[in-house]
Amino acid sequence: xxxxxxxxxxxxxxxxxxxxxxxxxxxxxxxxxxxxxxxxxxxxxxxxxxxxxxxxxxxxxxxxxxxxxxxxxxxxxxxxxxxxxxxxxxxxxxxxxxxxxxxxxxxxxxxxxxxxxxxxxxxxxxxxxxxxxxxxxxxxxxxxxxxxxxxxxxxxxxxxxxxxxxxxxxxxxxxxxxxxxxxxxxxxxxxxxxxxxxxxxxxxxxxxxxxxxxxxxxxxxxxxxxxxxxxxxxxxxxxxxxxxxxxxxxxxxxxxxxxxxxxxxxxxxxxxxxxxxxxxxxxxxxxxxxxxxxxxxxxxxxxxxxxxxxxxxxxxxxxxxxxxxxxxxxxxxxxxxxxxxxxxxxxxxxxxxxxxxxxxxxxxxxxxxxxxxxxxxxxxxxxxxxxxxxxxxxx
Amino acid sequence: xxxxxxxxxxxxxxxxxxxxxxxxxxxxxxxxxxxxxxxxxxxxxxxxxxxxxxxxxxxxxxxxxxxxxxxxxxxxxxxxxxxxxxxxxxxxxxxxxxxxxxxxxxxxxxxxxxxxxxxxxxxxxxxxxxxxxxxxxxxxxxxxxxxxxxxxxxxxxxxxxxxxxxxxxxxxxxxxxxxxxxxxxxxxxxxxxxxxxxxxxxxxxxxxxxxxxxxxxxxxxxxx
Ligand SMILES: Nc1ncnc2c1ncn2[C@@H]1O[C@H](COP(=O)(O)OP(=O)(O)O)[C@@H](O)[C@H]1O
Ligand SMILES: [Mg+2]
Numbered sequence: 001x002x003x004x005x006x007x008x009x010x011x012x013x014x015x016x017x018x019x020x021x022x023x024x025x026x027x028x029x030x031x032x033x034x035x036x037x038x039x040x041x042x043x044x045x046x047x048x049x050x051x052x053x054x055x056x057x058x059x060x061x062x063x064x065x066x067x068x069x070x071x072x073x074x075x076x077x078x079x080x081x082x083x084x085x086x087x088x089x090x091x092x093x094x095x096x097x098x099x100x101x102x103x104x105x106x107x108x109x110x111x112x113x114x115x116x117x118x119x120x121x122x123x124x125x126x127x128x129x130x131x132x133x134x135x136x137x138x139x140x141x142x143x144x145x146x147x148x149x150x151x152x153x154x155x156x157x158x159x160x161x162x163x164x165x166x167x168x169x170x171x172x173x174x175x176x177x178x179x180x181x182x183x184x185x186x187x188x189x190x191x192x193x194x195x196x197x198x199x200x201x202x203x204x205x206x207x208x209x210x211x212x213x214x215x216x217x218x219x220x221x222x223x224x225x226x227x228x229x230x231x232x233x234x235x236x237x238x239x240x241x242x243x244x245x246x247x248x249x250x251x252x253x254x255x256x257x258x259x260x261x262x263x264x265x266x267x268x269x270x271x272x273x274x275x276x277x278x279x280x281x282x283x284x285x286x287x288x289x290x291x292x293x294x295x296x297x298x299x300x301x302x303x304x305x306x307x308x309x310x311x312x313x314x315x316x317x318x319x320x321x322x323x324x325x326x327x328x329x330x331x332x333x334x335x336x337x338x339x340x341x342x343x344x345x346x347x348x349x350x351x352x353x354x355x356x357x358x359x360x361x362x363x364x365x366x367x368x369x370x371x372x373x374x375x376x377x378x379x380x381x382x383x384x385x386x387x388x389x390x391x392x393x394x395x
Numbered sequence: 396x397x398x399x400x401x402x403x404x405x406x407x408x409x410x411x412x413x414x415x416x417x418x419x420x421x422x423x424x425x426x427x428x429x430x431x432x433x434x435x436x437x438x439x440x441x442x443x444x445x446x447x448x449x450x451x452x453x454x455x456x457x458x459x460x461x462x463x464x465x466x467x468x469x470x471x472x473x474x475x476x477x478x479x480x481x482x483x484x485x486x487x488x489x490x491x492x493x494x495x496x497x498x499x500x501x502x503x504x505x506x507x508x509x510x511x512x513x514x515x516x517x518x519x520x521x522x523x524x525x526x527x528x529x530x531x532x533x534x535x536x537x538x539x540x541x542x543x544x545x546x547x548x549x550x551x552x553x554x555x556x557x558x559x560x561x562x563x564x565x566x567x568x569x570x571x572x573x574x575x576x577x578x579x580x581x582x583x584x585x586x587x588x589x590x591x592x593x594x595x596x597x598x599x600x601x602x603x604x605x606x607x608x609x610x611x612x613x614x615x616x617x618x619x
Contacts (some may be wrong), residue, residue: 004495004503013496207591291490294452295551296479297507370452370478373490374443 005308012281016313019277023317027350031325033263034346035338040252044185045244047113053120053213054222054240055086057229064238065095065211066305074207076234080214085225090215092119095198097210101191102167103160110158111190112168114198119314120213121177126153131162131177137196148196152179155189167203185251187335243353261344265318267353275357278310282365289365290372302366310358318351396427398461398559399591405448405458407441418444420614421458426465426559426591431582431604434595436611442595444559445611449593450484451477463558479508483552483590485562489544491536497523497547498532504554515554522550525587526580542573546580553584559591578604 009016018295048056048066057077074093081091094113100107115121126133134151150173154160164175173193183189190217198203216222222239229237238246282289292302327338343370407419418441426432426449434442444562447453448460451467451474460467462481467474476483491500503516523532526546536544545565552560562581566574578601585592594601602608610617 004492004499004506005493007499008492287490291486291492292503293475294478294484294486294490294508295504295507296475296482296555296590298473298475301475301507371447373452373484374447374485 003308005305005312008305009309009312011217012196013275013332015281016309019274019313020274020317020320021340021349022277023270023314023354024321025348026266027318027321028324028328030263030266030270030350031322031338031343032328032332032336033266034342035325035336036255036332036334037252037259038339039335039337040185041248042257043183043187043335044247044251047182047184047190048240048243048247050120050182051120051213052215053090053092054216055214055226055229056235056240056243057212057214057237058233059235060234062236064236064250065213065243066247067250070210071212072210072212072235074209077209080212080229085217085220085228087215087217090120091194092116092208092213093209094121094208094211094213095195095200095202097198098188098217099168099191099202103158109188111188112198112202113190113192114195114202115210116195120215121195123153127156127175127180130156130211131175132155134176134192134194134197136194146196148194148200150174150193150197150200151176152191152193152197153179154191155179155181155183157181157183158189171201173197173201183335233263240335267350270350271353271357274310274314274354275361278306279359279361281362282306286365286368287372288387290368290370291357293366293370294373295367299366303362306362306366307355307359310362311355314351314354314358318347321350322347396430397464398425399428399430399451399463400424400449401461402449403459405445405455405460407444407448407453407455417614418589419448419455422616424449424609424616426593428558429585429591431533431585431592431594431606432609433602433605433607434593434603434609434611435597438597440611441614442611443563444614446563446582446593446595450482450559450561452484458541475493476597478536479504479555480543481558483555483557483560484562485552485565486550487564489536489568491544491547491551493536496533496535497528497539497543497550500536500547501554503553508555510555519550519554522553523547525584526550540573541569542576545569545573545577547575549580549584553588553590555589557590559593560585562592562594562598564595566596566601571600574598574601 056065058070059072062068080086082349092115095112097112099110099112101110113122117124117133131153134153135149137148149188150171152173152175154175156178160175162175162177165172166175180193195209199207216225226237226239226242229235289302325338325343329338402422402424405419405422406417409416409418422445434445436442444453448455460469462477467477476606492503495503501519501522502515505518520532523529526549528543528546531539531543566577569577581592582604
C-alpha cells in the first residue's frame with residue numbers, strides 16, 4: 001500500500017502538479033539565466049585565450065586593451081621589439097574593433113581583427129577544405145602604397161560562401177577562407193584579416209593599431225613584465241589574466257548585474273510560491289490536521305507527513321526544472337552554457353529554499369487546536385461557536 | 396469498581412475579559428471501568444468541552460485529571476501520547492480523511508501509534524469486518540453512507556486498543572434505523588473489547604443503553 005502522504009497528494013493532484021510546475025518554470029529560468037551569463041563569460045574569454053599572448057599593451061589612459069578607446073602609433077612601439085623582457089620577435093600589432101560589415105545588403109554585427117599571420121592575434125590556418133588564408137602584406141613595416149589584396153577569413157558560423165564579397169567600412173573585401181568558430185560576447189563573429197587590410201578598411205590607411213600583444217620572455221614572469229611596462233608613459237600593459245578579468249567585468253558582470261538581481265528575485269518568488277501554496281493548502285487541511293492530532297498524532301508526526309509532501313513536490317519541480325533548463329538552453333537564440341556543477345548547487349539551494357518555506361508554512365499550520373475535530377466542517381459553515389477556534393493555538 | 400477516569404474541580408474558560416465564557420465550572424466526575432456513560436444536556440451546556448478535557452484534547456484552566464490510575468501532567472506537556480495510547484474518539488461529523496479508504500482510515504490511527512504496517516492492516520481488516528464493512532474496505536468516505544462512515548470511525552477509535560472511547564453526538568447525523576444499529580454495535584463492541592464508552596447525546600431514545608447518565612447545565616454536572 002502506498003504511503004498516506006502520497007495518497008494525500010494524489011487526492012490533491014491538481015494542486016500538486018501546479019505547484020511543481022511553478023517551481024519547474026522558476027528553476028529552469030534561474031538556471032537558464034546562469035547559463036546565459038556563463039555563456040557570455042566563455043565567449044568573452046575564448047578569443048583572448050586563443051591568441052596565447054600574455055602581455056597586452058594599450059594606449060595610456062585606455063584602461064585596458066578591451067575597455068576604453070586605444071590607438072597606438074606603430075612606430076612608437078617599435079623599440080619594444082628589442083626589449084629583453086619580451087620573447088624575441090613576439091611583439092605583434094593588433095586591431096580589434098567593432099564593425100558593421102554589410103553582408104548581402106544587410107548591416108551585420110561583427111568584430112574586425114587585424115593581425116599578422118606570422119605573429120600573435122589570430123589563426124594561422126583555415127579549417128580543412130574551407131578555402132585558404134588571406135595573403136599577407138609583403139612588408140611588415142608601414143607602406144601605404146603597397147598593393148595588398150583585400151582578403152578576409154570568417155567564422156564558419158557566419159554562413160558566408162568562399163569567394164563572397166562583403167563590405168567593411170568603405171571597402172569591399174573578399175572571403176577566402178573559414179576559421180573554426182570563436183565568437184565574442186553575445187555571439188559576435190570575428191572577421192580576421194591582415195593588419196594592413198584592417199588599417200585600410202577601418203583607419204583610412206593610417207599606421208595605427210589598437211594594441212600590441214606579446215609573450216613575456218621565458219625567464220620572466222608576465223605579471224612583472226606587464227607591471228614594468230605599465231609603469232612607463234604612453235602605454236598601459238596587462239597580463240592575459242588581467243585582460244580576461246577586465247573583459248569579464250566590462251562585458252559580462254557589469255551589464256548583467258540586473259540579471260543577477262533577477263535571479264535572486266526568482267529564488268525569492270520560488271520560495272514564496274511554495275510557501276504560499278503550502279500555507280493555503282494547509283489552511284484547507286486544518287480540519288484534517290486537527291483530526292489527526294485528536295486521534296493522537298504528535299506535532300512531529302503531522303510535520304513529517306506535511307514535509308514529505310513539500311519535499312516531494314520540491315524535488316520533482318526542481319528536477320524537471322533542471323532538465324527543462326537544458327532544453328531551453330538548446331533552443332535559445334544565443335549561446336548558453338549551463339555549468340553542470342554550478343547548476344547542481346543552484347538546484348540544491350532552490351530545493352532548500354522551497355522546503356524551507358514549506359516548513360515555515362507547515363509549522364504555522366500544525367499549531368491548530370485538535371478541538372477543531374469536534375466542530376463542524378470549515379467549508380460547511382457549521383461553526384456553532386466562534387470561527388476563531390479554527391486557528392487558535394494552544395494559548 | 397475501579398475508576399478509569401477521574402476529574403476533580405475541572406474548570407475551562409474560553410475568551411478573556413468581558414467575553415469570557417466559563418464552559419466547564421469546577422466539575423468533579425468519575426467514570427468507572429467498562430461503564431457506558433451518557434452525557435446529556437442542552438446545547439451549549441459544555442458537553443463537548445467536558446469530554447475534550449477528559450480525553451486530553453483540551454487542558455483545563457484548573458483541576459486535576461487521572462486516567463487509568465495515572466495523574467496527568469496538565470502543565471503544557473504534549474498530551475498526544477495519552478490520546479493515542481488510552482483514548483479513542485468518534486465525532487459527530489465522522490471526520491474520516493477523504494483521501495483514504497475505509498481500511499486506510501483505520502490503519503492511519505495505528506500508523507500514528509507506530510504499529511507495524513502488516514499488523515495494522517490485519518487488525519484494521521478484522522475491526523472493519525467486525526463492524527460489518529468487509530465489503531467496504533477499499534471505499535473512500537465519499538462513497539459511503541453516514542452509518543457506514545460512523546462504523547469506520549468506531550473501528551478507527553478501537554484501533555489502538557483504547558481504555559476509553561469518547562463519542563460526541565455520534566448519532567446526530569444518522570437516521571433512526573442507522574442510529575439503533577450503531578447503538579447495538581457499540582454495546583457489543585464494548586463487551587468484546589472491555590472498553591469504557593462515554594457518549595454525548597441528546598437522543599432521549601438512546602438512554603436505555605446507558606449504565607449511567609450524567610446531566611449537565613451551564614457548565615456544571617447536575618446529577619449523575
Ligand atoms: N473554542 C471555544 N471558544 C470560545 N467559546 C467556546 C469554545 N468552545 C466552546 N465554547 C463555549 O463553551 C460553551 C460550551 O460549549 P460546548 O462544550 O461545545 O457545548 P455543548 O457541546 O454542550 O453544546 C458554549 O457556550 C460555547 O459557546
Ligand atoms: Mg457539543
